[in-house]
Amino acid sequence: MAIPPYKAPSRGSYDIVIVGGAAVGSSTAYWLSQALGETASILVVERDSSYEFSSTALSTSAIRQQYSNPINVKISQFGIEIIRDFPQLMAPFFKDEPAPDLGFKEHGYLYCCTPDGAEAAKARVELQRSLGAHTVFLEPGPLKDRFPWLNVEDLGGGAWGSRDEGWFDSMGLLNGFRRAARGSGVEYIDNAVVGLDLEGNRVVAVRLSTGETVSCGTLVNAAGPRAQQVAAMAGLSIPVEPRKRYSFVFASATPIPGRVPNVIDLTGTFVRPEGELFLTGNTPQKEIARDYEDFETDMDEFDDYIWPALYHRIPAFDALKVQQFWTGHYEYNTLDHNGIVGFHPGISNFMFANGFSGHGLQQSPAVGRAVSELIIHGAFQTLDLTPFRYERVPANEPFLEEAVI
Template sequence: MSNSGLQAAYDVVIVGGAVVGSATAYFLASNPDFKGSILVIEKDWTYQKAATSLSSSSIRHQFSNPLNVQMSMFGVEFIRDFKSISAVDGEGTDLALHENGYLFLANNDRAEAILRRNWKTQTDLGAETALLSQDDLRARFPWLMADDLQLGSYGLSGEGWFDNTGLLFGLRAKARALGVTYIEDEVVGLERAGERVTAVKLRSGASVSCGVMVNAAGTHGTRVAAMAGLVIPVEPRRRSLFVVDCRDRLAGKVPLTIDPSGVFFRPEGQYFLMGTEPDPDPAVDPDDFDVAHDEFENEIWPVLAERVPAFEALKVIRSWAGHYDYCTLDHNVIVGPHPVVTNFLFANGFSGHGLQQSPAIGRGLSEQIVYGEYRALDLSPLGYARVVKGEPFVEEAVI
């Protein structure tokens, strides 16, 4: 690998140049109070196997924990404004946000109570979420089989899907225009002196000194942490997605719909995108991208054929598998500095929420680096301290 122009030392080294790493680089470089140098190390500039590229590209406000709601509320405003935010020489990226909403469905008393409780949390924070009775569901979504449903929770605005790679490459281009250095290389080791990481070692043979290191390496984040002698409860979990054709059209606006079973679907152009959390859901090799085709046949299609009668006849057009960097403690990101190795910052374990939370996480990490504290939004409940204590950050609305 050729890294011409690489300096011997950088104030901030970010390991992982996909959406989280690039968001951190952008917020740092655009902060007038930051005067340092930034290096982003990404092992594959095609990003073909990055979680960013292989995700379902969605964003929602419908979480149970106020902090997750607030992060996504900031995320959607960032996405809406991204064309101006990402502008370089007058040209920015429109992320084509489709605000069709999320629709969570409940078919028992416990699930209904959760939706009602979460609705209160969301609307108190300013999210536009509506609770829909069985009759409301039938009237608004005539294609939906609602006979067993007790309640629906529907995002009226600020939820939907968008151009995932547009966000990544727009952030990357803007960060580079602001002076951030990107190299295509792989971190193979870290040097640590006492309570500080002092340098990163690259596969190309180079060694780069650093003032602060950010671990934004996705499913490889556990391995990067181990290089510094640190442990995080994060592992790769495979998620298979299927794009299908349906002979019959669904009338009206179709949201990203989550069946009570956890199976979900949303429009994807003229087709539909479908997926589920597999059961069982074991850890996988981070380089295993084989599609679990049996999930569609055994878990997805049977459920959705009952929920949406038009889905009785479907044809799979294409499919792919991506990975969650899955936090086994509580399915939420671990973010911020390690309590002992204080110049090692985490951004790991998003468990499927990395794309939508990347603006808030990037902003928060940049504040930690520049000011030593969070300012816009306190992310400390998501810090490493909860891992040490074994205290989960509770979130009931996990997909």
């Protein structure tokens, strides 16, 4: 892994230190800097600012309204707002260049369901619609009319989001937030946090791999799949572990006509267009915690599981050629597949922003804002993310999200 040379921080003490400067860390830095301006010193420590192995860079970068929890729907609605407004939001920080457009492809999601699952799917659609989402439930007949290339024989229908769902540029989002944060006085350094010093119920300092120690007022854990490593530095434990996800980009000999959504098959395999090509992935058969450095791709997963599922659901996928593939890590919360956002009740200045389990990119705008509100005001000011509080972990009270891909 080629990591840029590490840098020392410019000061010995910061009001806020953020560990991890990818989507969640940089969104947090952005919202804090916009609210606090020069009144607070903020340091972001990033162990690899090439972001090569970050979840953000390896993400398939989609956003949807199709969740089972109202708060997740609302978080994504805010995400959509930010994605649409990004060029205007970023314009002040890109004075001599065009502000980044995140290239949002509003193709929608199509969640297939079994005949047995149709009632639950309809209930989710109703919930999403009651919150302003544009999801509709299509019975097999109308589903086939709308998407003639889809095999609906074994389906009870599909939930289709025609608006406010699709995919976008993950690194554009990260780079925009990062640049805006830096332009507003946040300091970023290439370095790794290797330890935390505690006094009483507080983190008082952060130890860096280059030997420096910096004092901190508030510590934010935005370390993605490595979140547990950072938690452990404060003697804490969260049920977040790196889980592998394989992505494959393929060409299909037979084109699929029309505006193809992100199709979520009954097997959990998803597929969506990627320019002229298609992008697919699934949950690997071996769904276990992985080594932090293990990014190897198991090609059998495509041949043995993904391709048969694709061919069954979309028979036009009879001749495919894989062109590119990669492996990324989900920061997987084994308790309930939802984020953990908030201060630790015991170590009162330790903030979690972790465990988003495959939907953290679309949640990063709302999570960064929520974390900044907690730090500045001690309470949420906009969306109430209380259901994501850390306290549910030791209490073993899952806040389960059913719609996880």
